Amino acid sequence: MIRLKDKEFSDIVQYMRDEYGINLEKKKVLIECRMSKILERYGLDSFAGYLDMVHQDRSGEMAGEMVNHLTTNYTYFYREADHFERLQDAILPELLGHSVSGTLDIWCAGCSTGEECYTLGMTLEEYKRIRNVTLRTRILATDISGKVLDKARDGEYPVKELEGLPPEWRRKYCGDTSGRTFRVDEELKSCVRFQRRNLMDPMPASERFDIILCRNVMIYFDRISRNRLIKNLEDALKKGGYLLIGHAELLTIKETRLEPVYPAVYRKKKE
Template sequence: MIRLTDQEFLDVVEYFRKNYGINLKNKKILIECRMAKELERCKVSNFGDYLKLLKKDSGGDIAGGMVNRLTTNYTYFLREPAHFTLLEEQIFSELLEKKRYGPLYIWCAGCATGEECYTLAMCMDEYQEKNGCTLNARIIATDISEEVLEKAEKGVYPKREIEDIPPSWQEKYCREIKKNSFCVAEELKYNIRFMKHNLMEPLKETGRFDVIFCRNVMIYFDKFSRQRLVSMLEENLNPGGYLFIGHAELLARDETNLEQVHQAVYRKRETI
């Protein structure tokens, strides 16, 4: 394994903090392990030479490879299921009444390999079927890693992940393609748009959202980056819109102007 010098480690940590808001200061061994193949791909034998390539990386290939290796993309279907129950039992009806004929806009920020946005699509379809209505919703799913976005767009997952999905949903929304894998139904993809996006930058050309899912993302950010992220998410919410965060990501009162309405769920106050 190629080792980092103390200065190289500090340089990698600062690069990730400055550009992506992600805190790697306690991840030296993780960096060394995950970056071994990336150094091999770039045909360098030490981190010093790799960092030189990174500084000259005008096309983004080196940075993209680094992001793919070092970002955490752990997720699964129906993660923190109470959030989806809340959408089905309350929030969809509330937003549908308010928006009437206009579409609902939902943003999955840090969508990783797509399980969250496909769960949302299943949840929306269930709501429509139970209530005999059309939600007319659009989902924007973003992540910083091109590698995981490609997987999300394909919608193909190991067979073990199907166990997290209720049996009735498995029958309706999952298709076995191989002995050890399945894919989500094509109709779930119709209203999902996948985009590469760095959460330290504005999300352009999308307008504001009625619901934002940014769950289990900011736990990897330092304090300054977290504050920038929360501010940006607030700005991207419509008045009356909802922000869902991870259950381990409680926002302090001085961090946000949103009001907490449920566990890990915040609402933007209506304008007067």
């Protein structure tokens, strides 16, 4: 295994914090273990050489690869189920009651391999069926890693990830689940637009959302980066829009201008 020198470690920690808001101050061993094989694949014998290549890569793919290996893409379908229940019971009816166009813009920020945005798509379909309403949605799903976005677009997953999903949803949206893997319904996949984006970059003013899901992402951030992300998310919300975060990431009054309305759910004031 290629050893990580103190100066290299310091440089990587600084780079990841400045560019992506990720705090790796106590992750020296993790960096060595997860990145050594990547360095060997590129024919490198030092982390300094790898970081130089990352800086020179204008496409951003190497940086995305680095983020992908140094963070845990742990997710599954119907994770933190009460959020999806709250969407159906309260959030969607409230937003549609005030919508002129009947169209909702939704952003899954830090979507990882896609389980969250596809669960969201199923939730929306079920809401339309149960309520017998017309609902048009535009779902944007973003992540910094091109590799995880490729997996999300492909839509193939291990069957074990379906354990928490309602049986009826499995039958409707998950195709053949008799083997070791399954594929998400093509019509459901067509409802999601995937894009590579850095959460540290502000969303363009032309893109504003009724609902933002940014769940279990802030756990990697230090206080300064977390505050920067929160501001970006607040600015990207429409007035009256909702932000859903992980239950382990609750915001304090000092951190946000949004008002808490449900557990790990916040709303932007309408005025």
